[in-house]
Amino acid sequence: MKIEYLVEQRKHIPNEGLPLVNFSSPTERKDIPIETDWRKRPWTITTDFPECVERNANATVREDDVWIIGQQKTGTTWMQEIVWLITHNFDFETFANVGTFQRTPNFEFTGVYKTAFADKIKFYDVYDACDSLESPRVLKSHLTGNMLPTELWTKKPKIIYMTRNVKDAVLSRYHMYKGFHYWKGDLKSFLDAFLSDNLPYLPYWPHIFEFWQMRNEPNVFFTSYETIKKDLKGNLRKICKFLEKPYTEELLDQAVENLSFEKMKNSKASEKTKELVERLDKAVGEENNEFNFYRKGEVGSFKEEFPEGYTEKLDAWSEKYLKEAGLTADKILNFQKDF
Numbered sequence: 001m002k003i004e005y006l007v008e009q010r011k012h013i014p015n016e017g018l019p020l021v022n023f024s025s026p027t028e029r030k031d032i033p034i035e036t037d038w039r040k041r042p043w044t045i046t047t048d049f050p051e052c053v054e055r056n057a058n059a060t061v062r063e064d065d066v067w068i069i070g071q072q073k074t075g076t077t078w079m080q081e082i083v084w085l086i087t088h089n090f091d092f093e094t095f096a097n098v099g100t101f102q103r104t105p106n107f108e109f110t111g112v113y114k115t116a117f118a119d120k121i122k123f124y125d126v127y128d129a130c131d132s133l134e135s136p137r138v139l140k141s142h143l144t145g146n147m148l149p150t151e152l153w154t155k156k157p158k159i160i161y162m163t164r165n166v167k168d169a170v171l172s173r174y175h176m177y178k179g180f181h182y183w184k185g186d187l188k189s190f191l192d193a194f195l196s197d198n199l200p201y202l203p204y205w206p207h208i209f210e211f212w213q214m215r216n217e218p219n220v221f222f223t224s225y226e227t228i229k230k231d232l233k234g235n236l237r238k239i240c241k242f243l244e245k246p247y248t249e250e251l252l253d254q255a256v257e258n259l260s261f262e263k264m265k266n267s268k269a270s271e272k273t274k275e276l277v278e279r280l281d282k283a284v285g286e287e288n289n290e291f292n293f294y295r296k297g298e299v300g301s302f303k304e305e306f307p308e309g310y311t312e313k314l315d316a317w318s319e320k321y322l323k324e325a326g327l328t329a330d331k332i333l334n335f336q337k338d339f
Contacts, residue, residue, distance in 0.1 A: 001150050003027045003057055007050045008042065014193045016185030017177075018116055018200065019047040025146045031153040034213040038146050044202045045112065052111035053147075055127055059107070061151035066243065068104075068140045069148075070162035071207055072200075073172035075225030076140050079162050080104040081259060082228075086240055087136045090251045092258055099272035104138040105129050112200060116182055120283040121276070142201045145210045156219045158243055161211040163332055164225035166204060167302040167314050170194050179277060181284050188307045195317055205321035212325075212332060224333040232256050241339050 008022040026039040066083050070076045077100060084104050085095055094103070110118040110126040117123060130139060141148060174190045177183035183190055197203045215222035221242045228235045233256050240247045257263065264270060302311070322328055
């Protein structure tokens with residue numbers, strides 16, 4: 001399928017952040033199982049991404065892949081770990097000793113963050129890394145439906161879509177962007193940028209609404225960070241059934257222990273992520289960065305850090321999107337797929 005892409009320079013980009021463009025695809029996409037006018041859906045992405053978009057769109061997808069998709073900091077990394085364990089016969093030793101992003105790469109990472117991250121530390125090409133992985137692959141992406149590889153919609157591998165309370169997600173994103181030197185301003189300026197779609201992978205809600213419309217597709221498992229956190233073992237059973245993978249109660253108990261936030265935060269795999277951040281710190285000349293990719297993992301932590309008035313701002317902003325879609329945040333966050 002030949003897909004047309006449009007790139008438009010953004011007029012207002014915060015000096016505190018990364019260079020951005022509006023990116024869209026006006027091509028009619030009958031292969032994607034939802035009806036929408038993609039011409040009206042421009043997405044904010046870094047200026048690096050248009051250079052790799054053809055490679056991105058034409059990437060090979062395997063039928064036994066599992067793709068973890070969602071907005072940034074919605075629990076996608078946790079789900080990567082869950083799915084990798086289930087699809088790799090609960091190999092706890094490799095899980096603990098091989099870095100998360102070696103086992104389950106972020107598919108478009110070096111395409112989106114080439115200048116801001118990959119070039120600075122000579123990071124490996126993630127597209128090549130994905131191609132070289134043995135099956136079954138577990139891959140993560142934050143891209144929208146029409147920006148994902150076209151074979152995702154023809155080969156129909158399993159897709160798990162993650163959502164999260166937007167206020168917790170944006171706070172976690174802020175700390176990640178600060179840790180990776182993607183944002184030089186304070187939290188208030190970051191929240192203003194988020195509300196104005198002046199960060200990569202925005203706007204936020206339309207991305208979720210896309211996959212909400214696909215929630216009943218047989219190859220899609222739509223869930224939330226809050227749902228998984230509320231009953232990890234029960235949801236591990238559901239994910240095993242969705243992925244058609246065997247399990248025992250003993251293995252699930254062991255998985256729950258290994259997937260606890262504290263265990264993951266202090267794992268050797270987490271140490272490898274810290275090493276990457278230290279290399280980036282040195283490259284940009286800002287060492288002694290205390291950032292940890294696994295920060296708190298709590299529900300409602302935004303209440304401790306949001307500037308005055310911003311809880312109400314994000315609630316009102318969300319309500320506009322949700323009302324237009326005829327949805328509520330609770331309905332989305334509490335959705336349970338039947339088996």
